[in-house]
Amino acid sequence: MPYPLKDGGAIAMFNMTKGLADACADMTLLVPLTSKHDLDLDQLPLAVKNLAEIHSQRINSDITTMGAFRNLFTKKPYYLSRYLDNNFKTKLRQLLEDNTFDIILIESLKVSMYLPVIRQYSKAMVVLRSHNVEHLIWKRLAVQSNGLKKYFLDVMVSRLKKYEIKILNDFDAIASITSVDADFFEKNGCKTPIIITPSGIDFDQFVADRKQIKPNTLFHLGALDWLPNIEAIEWFLTDVWPVIFREYSHLHFHIAGRNMPSSLRSKEIKGVKLLGEVENAHAFINENEIMIVPLLSGSGMRIKVVEGMALGKCIISTSIGAEGIGCENGKNILIANNRDEFLEQIRLLQSDKDLARKIGQEAIAFVKENYDNKKIIDHLLSELKELNKNTIKHK
Numbered sequence: 001m002p003y004p005l006k007d008g009g010a011i012a013m014f015n016m017t018k019g020l021a022d023a024c025a026d027m028t029l030l031v032p033l034t035s036k037h038d039l040d041l042d043q044l045p046l047a048v049k050n051l052a053e054i055h056s057q058r059i060n061s062d063i064t065t066m067g068a069f070r071n072l073f074t075k076k077p078y079y080l081s082r083y084l085d086n087n088f089k090t091k092l093r094q095l096l097e098d099n100t101f102d103i104i105l106i107e108s109l110k111v112s113m114y115l116p117v118i119r120q121y122s123k124a125m126v127v128l129r130s131h132n133v134e135h136l137i138w139k140r141l142a143v144q145s146n147g148l149k150k151y152f153l154d155v156m157v158s159r160l161k162k163y164e165i166k167i168l169n170d171f172d173a174i175a176s177i178t179s180v181d182a183d184f185f186e187k188n189g190c191k192t193p194i195i196i197t198p199s200g201i202d203f204d205q206f207v208a209d210r211k212q213i214k215p216n217t218l219f220h221l222g223a224l225d226w227l228p229n230i231e232a233i234e235w236f237l238t239d240v241w242p243v244i245f246r247e248y249s250h251l252h253f254h255i256a257g258r259n260m261p262s263s264l265r266s267k268e269i270k271g272v273k274l275l276g277e278v279e280n281a282h283a284f285i286n287e288n289e290i291m292i293v294p295l296l297s298g299s300g301m302r303i304k305v306v307e308g309m310a311l312g313k314c315i316i317s318t319s320i321g322a323e324g325i326g327c328e329n330g331k332n333i334l335i336a337n338n339r340d341e342f343l344e345q346i347r348l349l350q351s352d353k354d355l356a357r358k359i360g361q362e363a364i365a366f367v368k369e370n371y372d373n374k375k376i377i378d379h380l381l382s383e384l385k386e387l388n389k390n391t392i393k394h395k
Contacts, residue, residue, distance in 0.1 A: 016107070080113055133181050260276045306367060333359065
């Protein structure tokens with residue numbers, strides 16, 4: 001469900017939906033509602049309801065020990081098989097039988113396993129919007145794990161990679177969120193046309209306000225039920241923050257994000273404020289000074305990084321955190337990949353009090369040039385129309 005805007009996936013889907021609506025597309029949405037992304041459709045704001053005809057189906061995609069164990073005796077990746085649901089399949093079939101669509105856009109690999117149903121009941125062009133290279137996220141997490149967890153992740157990564165690489169060629173087009181992901185797909189045998197389609201920004205919603213900044217504040221904002229974010233914050237708090245606070249005890253680190261796990265919520269660390277979910281993400285970003293993105297794993301595009309840049313933040317990120325965005329170290333972002341590099345960048349900002357503002361201004365200019373949502377959607381539609389006219393395969 002592309003609402004509420006509480007994580008990167010929802011934001012990316014909402015920006016796509018709104019962009020298509022602004023381009024006068026006539027849309028039907030079918031969304032799986034899970035325990036992680038649940039919502040009463042009657043509670044949607046009217047402005048969201050008016051974007052499309054929205055249908056939903058609740059499914060149980062919860063991760064369980066028994067489910068993971070049983071999955072070991074199948075060939076399907078557990079990460080995806082959790083989303084297969086007969087009721088959702090029935091609702092999808094009914095929509096396909098009752099309507100004629102020009103394009104069917106599958107948002108993320110999670111619902112790609114319904115492609116055979118779509119092919120059976122529709123002749124529409126089918127596009128996968130790839131938010132990331134899914135198996136790379138789990139591969140990077142597996143490297144950080146050990147014991148039974150590592151064994152299970154290694155099994156899932158192998159299955160997920162095999163599935164992900166194979167299914168790319170079953171679509172009529174791939175809308176890849178970054179050029180880095182697109183290059184990976186092509187190098188691994190993807191022959192399907194790929195259109196680079198990042199998550200764009202509606203600049204009417206992003207107004208940088210330096211008057212609101214609380215001085216000497218570092219912050220992190222991200223969904224804290226996403227494993228790469230949890231891993232990143234725990235590493236930063238354990239390996240980096242104690243040294244920073246020892247050198248600069250006037251600094252404060254504010255951590256915000258929904259579904260903060262108890263392992264993190266129970267921590268009491270000097271200089272650190274654990275806020276959990278904040279009511280207004282843009283206000284939270286505006287009122288803090290330096291954004292910290294210490295991701296050690298993940299793939300795709302970190303939308304919160306682009307949003308932080310749009311609000312003029314100086315961001316210190318790992319290369320993985322900034323991957324696929326196209327930003328430039330030292331100009332519109334600062335890159336740090338280990339403890340010493342994070343310390344070096346923070347020391348630099350402490351010694352040059354004007355540097356954060358300069359980098360933030362460059363970040364705004366960069367995002368305006370490269371992430372205008374209208375331009376991105378117009379490009380996608382233009383490419384899809386051309387493909388639909390010339391190369392649709394109807395497998």
